[in-house]
Structure formats: structure tokens, C-alpha cells
Amino acid sequence: MPDPAPEPRRATDAPPRRLLRDFLRPSRGQFVAGVALFLTALIVVLTLRSQANQPEFANVRQADLIQLLDNVTAETRRLEEEVRTLEQAQSELLSGVDRDEAARQEAERRLEQAQIIAGTVAVSGPGVRLEIQDPGARVSAELLLDAVEELRDAGAEVIELNDSVRLVMSSWFGTDDSGRLTADGVALEAPYVIEAIGDPATLEAGARFRGGLVSEVEGERVGGRVQITQLDEVSITTVVEPEDNEFATPR
Structure with a gap:
């Protein structure tokens, strides 16, 4: 009786090496999203610092x-x-x-x-x-x-x-x-x-x-x-x- 065919490998079964390669080499969409998030966080931090450094009567x-x-x-x-x-x-x-x-x-x-x-x-x-x-x-x-x-x-x-x-x-x-x-x-x-x-x-x-x-x-x-x-x-x-x-x- 022939052996049963092996089940196809699921995406979650990718070896750790492949996961590491995907992390170090993101797709174009992931790269763009990461850059956008970085710029947004940078703008927020600079805005908060600017407001903190304003004098007490700056808006008077x-x-x-x-x-x-x-x-x-x-x-x-x-x-x-x-x-x-x-x-x-x-x-x-x-x-x-x-x-x-x-x-x-x-x-x-x-x-x-x-x-x-x-x-x-x-x-x-x-x-x-x-x-x-x-x-x-x-x-x-x-x-x-x-x-x-x-x-x-x-x-x-x-x-x-x-x-x-x-x-x-x-x-x-x-x-x-x-x-x-x-x-x-x-x-x-x-x-x-x-x-x-x-x-x-x-x-x-x-x-x-x-x-x-x-x-x-x-x-x-x-x-x-x-x-x-x-x-x-x-x-x-x-x-x-x-x-x-x-x-x-x-x-």
C-alpha cells in the first residue's frame, strides 16, 4: 500500500531563516509604510518639544x-x-x-x-x-x-x-x-x-x-x-x- 502524500507546508511553517530574510529585506509597501510612520513620529516629537520650549506668554x-x-x-x-x-x-x-x-x-x-x-x-x-x-x-x-x-x-x-x-x-x-x-x-x-x-x-x-x-x-x-x-x-x-x-x- 503506497504511503500517503505529505501535507502541503503552511505559510506559518516557514523556517526561521526565511522569516529573518523577510524582516531584513521588506517589500516595497512595507518599506514605504515604515518610512511614513517614522516621519509621523518625528513630527509629533518635534512639535511637542517646540511647544514645551515656548515662553509662558507666547500666545498672549x-x-x-x-x-x-x-x-x-x-x-x-x-x-x-x-x-x-x-x-x-x-x-x-x-x-x-x-x-x-x-x-x-x-x-x-x-x-x-x-x-x-x-x-x-x-x-x-x-x-x-x-x-x-x-x-x-x-x-x-x-x-x-x-x-x-x-x-x-x-x-x-x-x-x-x-x-x-x-x-x-x-x-x-x-x-x-x-x-x-x-x-x-x-x-x-x-x-x-x-x-x-x-x-x-x-x-x-x-x-x-x-x-x-x-x-x-x-x-x-x-x-x-x-x-x-x-x-x-x-x-x-x-x-x-x-x-x-x-x-x-x-x-
């Missing part, structure tokens, strides 16, 4: 960059003036001439600054008045807090809200039981009016910076409006009553 509009530069310039001038004042005070205190008088004047200056920061005295000076219209009642406590922080970053020295709340370092925002916004526990009604003392142009630029107060209020989420007025003199009369110390006593 020119007008916004100018506003930012103005803010930095104004803050630099303010700090330079503060440095000159401190150097002059140091020189007077060390010179030995009218040392007592110089020390007294420096103490009075520091006391005045402390009172202004604490909000215990009325003040006036150049600044801005911001009126925030909120027809849809969509202005949140977080938005008002961000607005105050932006003004402080722009150099605001004193801030008052709705002619009734003097904002200091310990101020806070929230809502009452009826859903109205509050500042330091005082209920606020729209329109919200913020008065700030500082360089008027710099304060307005800080409020109008893209992504800032004006953009947030006048955007679709809030749908309000902000009117900013630069003033030669802003008078802030609201003061904070200092609390009695519970543990500390003067010596």
Missing part, C-alpha cells in the same frame, strides 16, 4: 502684554520709591543729627501705614471706581474675591465695597441664608461698586487684563457689565473697628 495678545508691562513698571516704581524712603530713614537714624526727631517721624510714618493697612482710618487718594452690573444675579463670591485680588496685585492700597465694607487682609466673602452675597458678614446689593486707591491707569489695566474681572463679568457665564472710572481723588471713609485682644497686652 500684544495689548495684554502691554498692560502687563505697564503693571510691572508701575509696581517697580512704587517699590523703588519705598526703597528710597527706607534708605533715607536709615541714613537719618544713623547720622546722629536730630536722631530722636528722625526716629519719631519714622515711627509716626509706620503707625500711619499700619492704620491704613488695618483699615482703622479714613483715607483718600487717586484711584478707580468700578461698577459691576449683574442683571442675572450670577456674580459669585469667588468672582468678587478674584476681583479684589487682581486689584491688589495691580497695586491697590485701599479697597472699599459698596460704600459700606472696608476690605482688609482678614476680609471674607460668602452668602447669607437668602442667597445674597456678603462681605465680612455685610449683605451686598447689585450693582456692586468697588473703589480702590492706587495708580488709576494701572488699576484699570489690571481689571481689563484678558481673563480678569471685565472678561469674567462680561462673558457668557455672567452676562454682566463693568464700568471703570479713573478718579483724581477717591475718598474712603468706611473704617474697621479693631477687636480687643483676648490674650496679648501691651508692656
Whole structure:
């Protein structure tokens, strides 16, 4: 009886040498596909590296960059003036001439600054008045807090809200039981009016910076409006009553 014919060899039964030869000598289609994949990967890597190396403000509009530069310039001038004042005070205190008088004047200056920061005295000076219209009642406590922080970053020295709340370092925002916004526990009604003392142009630029107060209020989420007025003199009369110390006593 003749032996049965051997089964035909399947493609998967190719010897390892043939597989190695196919790998080292790819067909024209495989070669083209490999080159295309390599170029695609190279483009992706170069794009990611280019984006990572771009400066932080590469995509910011020119007008916004100018506003930012103005803010930095104004803050630099303010700090330079503060440095000159401190150097002059140091020189007077060390010179030995009218040392007592110089020390007294420096103490009075520091006391005045402390009172202004604490909000215990009325003040006036150049600044801005911001009126925030909120027809849809969509202005949140977080938005008002961000607005105050932006003004402080722009150099605001004193801030008052709705002619009734003097904002200091310990101020806070929230809502009452009826859903109205509050500042330091005082209920606020729209329109919200913020008065700030500082360089008027710099304060307005800080409020109008893209992504800032004006953009947030006048955007679709809030749908309000902000009117900013630069003033030669802003008078802030609201003061904070200092609390009695519970543990500390003067010596």
C-alpha cells in the first residue's frame, strides 16, 4: 500500500531563516509604510518639544502684554520709591543729627501705614471706581474675591465695597441664608461698586487684563457689565473697628 502524500507546508511553517530574510529585506509597501510612520513620529516629537520650549506668554495678545508691562513698571516704581524712603530713614537714624526727631517721624510714618493697612482710618487718594452690573444675579463670591485680588496685585492700597465694607487682609466673602452675597458678614446689593486707591491707569489695566474681572463679568457665564472710572481723588471713609485682644497686652 503506497504511503500517503505529505501535507502541503503552511505559510506559518516557514523556517526561521526565511522569516529573518523577510524582516531584513521588506517589500516595497512595507518599506514605504515604515518610512511614513517614522516621519509621523518625528513630527509629533518635534512639535511637542517646540511647544514645551515656548515662553509662558507666547500666545498672549500684544495689548495684554502691554498692560502687563505697564503693571510691572508701575509696581517697580512704587517699590523703588519705598526703597528710597527706607534708605533715607536709615541714613537719618544713623547720622546722629536730630536722631530722636528722625526716629519719631519714622515711627509716626509706620503707625500711619499700619492704620491704613488695618483699615482703622479714613483715607483718600487717586484711584478707580468700578461698577459691576449683574442683571442675572450670577456674580459669585469667588468672582468678587478674584476681583479684589487682581486689584491688589495691580497695586491697590485701599479697597472699599459698596460704600459700606472696608476690605482688609482678614476680609471674607460668602452668602447669607437668602442667597445674597456678603462681605465680612455685610449683605451686598447689585450693582456692586468697588473703589480702590492706587495708580488709576494701572488699576484699570489690571481689571481689563484678558481673563480678569471685565472678561469674567462680561462673558457668557455672567452676562454682566463693568464700568471703570479713573478718579483724581477717591475718598474712603468706611473704617474697621479693631477687636480687643483676648490674650496679648501691651508692656
